[in-house]
Amino acid sequence: MWLYVALPHLQLERMQVLHPDLQGQPAVLYTEQQQMVVQFNQTAQRQGIRVGMNLADAWTLTENLQPYLYRESQQRALLQHLASDLYHAFAVISLDPPLGLWLDTKPMQKLYPQLQHSLTQLELQLQPWQVSYTLGAAKTPLLAKMLAQSGMQQSPDIPVDYLPCSPELQKKLRRMGIQTLGALQAIPRALAGRRLGHELVQLLARIQGEQPESLRYFRPPEWFTQRLPLLAEATSWQALSFPLKRLLQELEHFLESRQQQTRQLLLSFYHRDGSVSKLQVGLAHGGYQAEALLRLCQLKMESTQFLAPVLDIGLQAKQLQGRQHESRDLLQGPSQAQKSLAQLLNELQLRLGRQQVFGLQTAAEAFPDLSWQLAPAGAELGRTELIKRPPWLLEQSCPVDIRQWQLTRGPERFATPWWLRTYGGATRDYWQALHQDGRNGWLFYDYRQQHWYLQGWFN
Amino acid sequence: MSAPLQQLLEKGSLWRGHKGAANANARESLAYVSTGQVELDQALGGGWLPQRLHEIQLQQFFVGELALVAPAMVQATQQQRSIFWLAPPAQPYAPALAQLAEASVMAQAQHIVLRPQRVTDTLWSAETILHSGQAGVLMVWLEEPSAIAIRRLHLAAAASQAYVFVFSPWQPEEARSYATRLRIHLSQDSVSGYGQVQWQLLKRMGGWPLRLARQPLPKWPSK
Numbered sequence: 001m002w003l004y005v006a007l008p009h010l011q012l013e014r015m016q017v018l019h020p021d022l023q024g025q026p027a028v029l030y031t032e033q034q035q036m037v038v039q040f041n042q043t044a045q046r047q048g049i050r051v052g053m054n055l056a057d058a059w060t061l062t063e064n065l066q067p068y069l070y071r072e073s074q075q076r077a078l079l080q081h082l083a084s085d086l087y088h089a090f091a092v093i094s095l096d097p098p099l100g101l102w103l104d105t106k107p108m109q110k111l112y113p114q115l116q117h118s119l120t121q122l123e124l125q126l127q128p129w130q131v132s133y134t135l136g137a138a139k140t141p142l143l144a145k146m147l148a149q150s151g152m153q154q155s156p157d158i159p160v161d162y163l164p165c166s167p168e169l170q171k172k173l174r175r176m177g178i179q180t181l182g183a184l185q186a187i188p189r190a191l192a193g194r195r196l197g198h199e200l201v202q203l204l205a206r207i208q209g210e211q212p213e214s215l216r217y218f219r220p221p222e223w224f225t226q227r228l229p230l231l232a233e234a235t236s237w238q239a240l241s242f243p244l245k246r247l248l249q250e251l252e253h254f255l256e257s258r259q260q261q262t263r264q265l266l267l268s269f270y271h272r273d274g275s276v277s278k279l280q281v282g283l284a285h286g287g288y289q290a291e292a293l294l295r296l297c298q299l300k301m302e303s304t305q306f307l308a309p310v311l312d313i314g315l316q317a318k319q320l321q322g323r324q325h326e327s328r329d330l331l332q333g334p335s336q337a338q339k340s341l342a343q344l345l346n347e348l349q350l351r352l353g354r355q356q357v358f359g360l361q362t363a364a365e366a367f368p369d370l371s372w373q374l375a376p377a378g379a380e381l382g383r384t385e386l387i388k389r390p391p392w393l394l395e396q397s398c399p400v401d402i403r404q405w406q407l408t409r410g411p412e413r414f415a416t417p418w419w420l421r422t423y424g425g426a427t428r429d430y431w432q433a434l435h436q437d438g439r440n441g442w443l444f445y446d447y448r449q450q451h452w453y454l455q456g457w458f459n
Numbered sequence: 460m461s462a463p464l465q466q467l468l469e470k471g472s473l474w475r476g477h478k479g480a481a482n483a484n485a486r487e488s489l490a491y492v493s494t495g496q497v498e499l500d501q502a503l504g505g506g507w508l509p510q511r512l513h514e515i516q517l518q519q520f521f522v523g524e525l526a527l528v529a530p531a532m533v534q535a536t537q538q539q540r541s542i543f544w545l546a547p548p549a550q551p552y553a554p555a556l557a558q559l560a561e562a563s564v565m566a567q568a569q570h571i572v573l574r575p576q577r578v579t580d581t582l583w584s585a586e587t588i589l590h591s592g593q594a595g596v597l598m599v600w601l602e603e604p605s606a607i608a609i610r611r612l613h614l615a616a617a618a619s620q621a622y623v624f625v626f627s628p629w630q631p632e633e634a635r636s637y638a639t640r641l642r643i644h645l646s647q648d649s650v651s652g653y654g655q656v657q658w659q660l661l662k663r664m665g666g667w668p669l670r671l672a673r674q675p676l677p678k679w680p681s682k
Contacts, residue, residue, distance in 0.1 A: 341541060344591040345571075348584055352575050360553045360570040372553035378541075381557050381568040389555040391525050391679045392548075406652060438647040438654020439521055440676065456552060457521035459654075459676045 001115060003103040003122070004136040004144035008051070010082070010099070011075050012039040013131045015068065018246045019231050026062045029070040030055045038070050072098065074227060081254075082129060084220040088257060089121045094141075094215040100148065102141050102215065128253075140209040146181070156182025165203055172196060181207070224254045224262075224317040233272070233309040237301045240269075240313060244297060247315040248290040260320045261286035265293065268314035269307075277307050284349055285342035285378065286321060292343045299350050345377045367414050368393070368430065368444075368455060369423055388432075390442045390456040397444070397453040405433040405443060405452075432458060472501075492534050492622060494527045495680055498671050499658055503639060507531055507622050508664070512613045514604075516629045516642040516661075520548045523656055523677035524626060524643060528598065530680075531622040532568070533560045535595020540621070541569040543588050545599040546581050558681035582608050589615035589623065600626045606633075632661055639663050646673065 012029050016022045026044035028037045035055040047062040059065055075098045083093050083101055092104035105118045112118045115137060126133065136147030143155055146162045158181040160173050173196070178184050184192070185204070193201040205211040226247055234240045244267070255261060265281040281300050287293050349357045361375035362384040371386060372393075410431035418425040428444040435441055440458035445451070491505030500506045507513055507528075515524050532542050544551055551572060557565050575581045581599065588594050589612070597619075599612075604627050616623040629642060640661035648655055654676040660669045 339591045339593070341569075341591075341593045344588065344593050347587055348573065352573060352580055352584065356574045356576070358572055360551060360556065360572060362553045362557050377571050378569060381553060381566055381570060383562045383566045384554040384557045386554040387558060387681070389552060389558065389681065391552055391555040391681075392521060393550040393552040395550055434652060434654075436652070437519070438645060438652070438676065439519070440654070457549065458679060459521050459523040459526065 001105045002138055002141045002144040003105060003118065004096075004100055004138075004141070004148040005103065005122070005126075006100040006134045006136070006145075006148040007079075007082070007131055008099055008134075009039045009041065010078055010131055011070065012041055012068075014078055014129070015229070016041060017130050018228055018243065021231065022066065025064060025066050027066040027068065028055075028058055029068050030058075031070050068229065077225065077227075080218075080221055081226075081250075082126075082131075083218045084254075085129070085257070086122070086125050087218070087220050089125050090118075093218040095218055096145065100145065101218075102144065140207060141213045141215060142206050146207075154182075156180060156185070158182075160184065163203065165199060169196065169199060223320055224251055225314070226250060226316075227268075227270075227312055227314040229312045230310065233311060235306075235309050237298070237306055240301075240310065241294070241298065243313060244315075245290065245294050247313065248293045248297075251293070251315060251317055252288055252290040255288040255317070255320070258320070259323055261288040261323045262293075262317040263319035263321060264317070265297065266316040266318060267297065268316070269310045270312035270314065271308045272311055273308075275308075279304060281350070283346045284354060284376070285345050286323070287343060287346060288323065289343075292339065292346075296346060296350055299347065341378055349377070367416055367423060390440075390458040392457040394454060394456055397455045400441075400443065400452050400454045402443075402452040404436045405441065406436075407431045407433045407443070408440075411445075430455070493530045495530050496527065496658075496674070496677055498674070499527070502658075502660055502666070502669055502671060503663055504665050507624075507639070509620050509622050510617050511639070512609065512616045512623050512625060513639045514609075514625045514627065514630075514641065516627055516640065517645075518629055518643075519645060520626075522643055522645045522654070526677040526679050528596065528622075528624055529559055531596050532556075533564070535622070536560075536564060536568040538595055539567070540595025541571055541593055542596045543594050543598065544570065544572045545585055545588075545597065546575060547572065547598070547600055555679060555681055578602070582611070585612055586615045589619040589621060592619055594619060594621040596622045596624070598624045598626065602627065604630065648675075 012027060016027070022041070024043065026047050026049065027041050028044050028049060029039040030037050037049060037051060037053045037055060037058055040049045040051070044062070044065070049058050049061055055067060079095055079097055079101060083095055086093055086103065090103045091107045094102040096102060103122070105112065105115065108118065112121060119135070134148045134151055136144040136149070138144040138147055138155060142164070146158050147155060150158045150162045152158050160170060160178060160180065163170065163181070173184065189201065189204065192204070202211065206213060228243055228247055230243055263283050263286050265283070267279040267281070269277045269279070271277070279300060281296055283296065287296065345357060357377045359375040359377045359379040360381060361373050361379050362382040363371055363373045365371045366386065371384065411429035413427070413429050415427045416423045416425060425448070427447040430442065430444045433441050433443045441454050442456040442458060444453055444455055446453060490509050491507065493500050493506040494503065515527070517524055535542050551570060556568065556570060559565050573584055575584055578601070581601065585597060585599050588597055604625055609625070612623070612625070642659040642661055644657040644659060646655045646657065647653070655673045656676055657673050658671045662668065
């Protein structure tokens with residue numbers, strides 16, 4: 001059994017969801033070339049606007065018309081997006097751009113034994129989209145599509161206008177007095193073929209499922225991209241934060257359903273002169289929650305200058321990866337944390353710079369400068385076999401006057417092999433020593449330099 | 460009040476019980492963590508408190524101030540919270556940190572070091588870290604902590620579960636919203652030359668300001 005979902009006003013209705021102010025006004029989408037209305041909302045419908053109407057005619061019907069440009073690519077992207085949502089419930093989906101898609105209920109028969117189950121599931125998936133749609137259910141894809149488009153209940157009632165064939169053939173049919181599919185199918189196939197040609201025979205074979213339909217099946221996209229036109233030109237970052245938030249919520253929904261997180265956001269701002277400014281937000285530790293992402297974007301925006309008024313904003317999420325879950329002990333009770341460590345580190349690194357936030361780790365080396373290392377923030381400390389080490393290490397060991405010091409414990413000798421690049425061939429004697437002001441330092445005598453150096457502090 | 464009693468009160472070995480029973484109960488349930496020093500723990504009523512700001516004023520770094528924080532670091536690690544070092548005066552040395560308690564526990568410690576370029580960034584980071592609820596211990600080194608900055612940190616600390624320490628040079632003794640203000644005096648043993656510290660509590664909970672007796676420099680409690 002095939003289901004066809006026709007979405008005649010998908011693009012406009014999605015715009016309405018993202019800009020709730022549009023709902024009370026008559027809004028239409030028009031094609032740039034022919035200036036023809038292709039989608040409209042309910043308010044516009046009440047004013048008498050129809051598909052295929054000239055934009056100028058629409059203006060005469062209502063003064064406060066809100067016309068927006070119809071974008072074919074946007075429509076396809078939306079359909080893709082919708083399909084990836086339906087993919088949770090239906091395994092076999094085929095897109096029929098620009099206005100609809102097919103679902104095959106056969107592979108899901110074990111899960112949804114009745115057609116009604118499939119329909120309930122479909123309704124559930126489409127609900128958050130807030131779009132209007134019509135459905136057709138039939139044995140063949142073509143029949144399902146015609147049912148959905150015509151809005152008829154029974155296939156014999158479908159008017160011949162909905163047959164996907166050439167206008168000449170339709171004209172011929174009407175001249176013969178055939179108004180519906182039922183009437184056409186009543187004529188013996190051989191006779192119809194002789195009178196109306198090969199095209200019709202093939203069409204009927206497709207409708208009745210004698211010739212299989214070649215459909216391309218949908219596979220969910222690997223990454224997220226969305227573009228949103230603004231209702232009015234935005235001239236400051238503040239004005240952009242609301243539409244951006246809605247885009248990020250869509251992204252969260254997208255990532256949530258995949259249990260993924262993103263490591264890079266690319267914001268595009270489209271200006272009137274056609275130029276685009278881009279803003280890249282890197283997240284070293286990944287993120288998926290809209291609010292956290294918005295905060296990061298705002299942090300980035302604050303440090304960037306606003307160049308020119310913006311008409312559209314686009315959002316791309318790249319470097320998607322599986323989420324790492326923070327596991328928590330059930331017995332310890334609920335966590336007090338407001339945000340995850342990854343989120344916190346993202347914010348800190350975005351503001352301070354990635355180099356300024358780091359973790360510490362021990363390394364399996366005995367030589368003091370090599371027995372620790374910088375690690376990505378959030379790394380665990382690790383083990384060590386070394387004992388009697390000071391808690392402080394100077395960034396750069398500094399030469400000292402040994403007369404100010406009194407050696408108290410040592411020596412501990414370290415010699416490094418010559419092949420090491422930085423510390424190769426060094427021989428050092430390490431001492432605990434007492435400075436004349438009473439503090440305990442960690443000194444070494446370097447045989448190559450023949451001098452005393454301060455390496456760290458013990459207290 | 461008799462003179463000896465007053466003396467005892469001022470010495471800090473005795474404090475007033477009129478804070479009420481309810482308050483006393485609340486005190487008992489407070490999650491003190493030891494400073495590692497018996498005298499200091501007694502003077503502080505048990506040690507450091509979470510959700511409070513502790514100021515440690517020192518004329519020189521490396522006079523045993525880190526040893527006072529070590530037990531808090533161990534506790535944070537046991538609770539699987541991170542330890543944040545904000546603008547430390549030198550590099551915290553990982554092998555010494557790993558030796559703080561049993562290796563199996565400390566190996567999982569998360570030490571995160573931040574080196575902000577400006578003071579405003581330092582304060583912003585401190586607030587962000589505290590508000591996130593991820594910190595077990597937060598140590599901030601500040602040159603001149605302003606009263607406003609401290610007030611903000613104090614509020615942020617109250618919303619977190621962390622032990623918060625602000626290290627700074629000696630500051631004027633005006634009233635500030637710290638739970639504890641500890642000033643460390645460094646001196647020397649006249650005979651051996653070994654360093655000595657004297658802890659002066661400019662402010663503490665449930666007691667008068669207090670100067671403790673001289674002590675040898677506290678040692679970093681590792682093996």
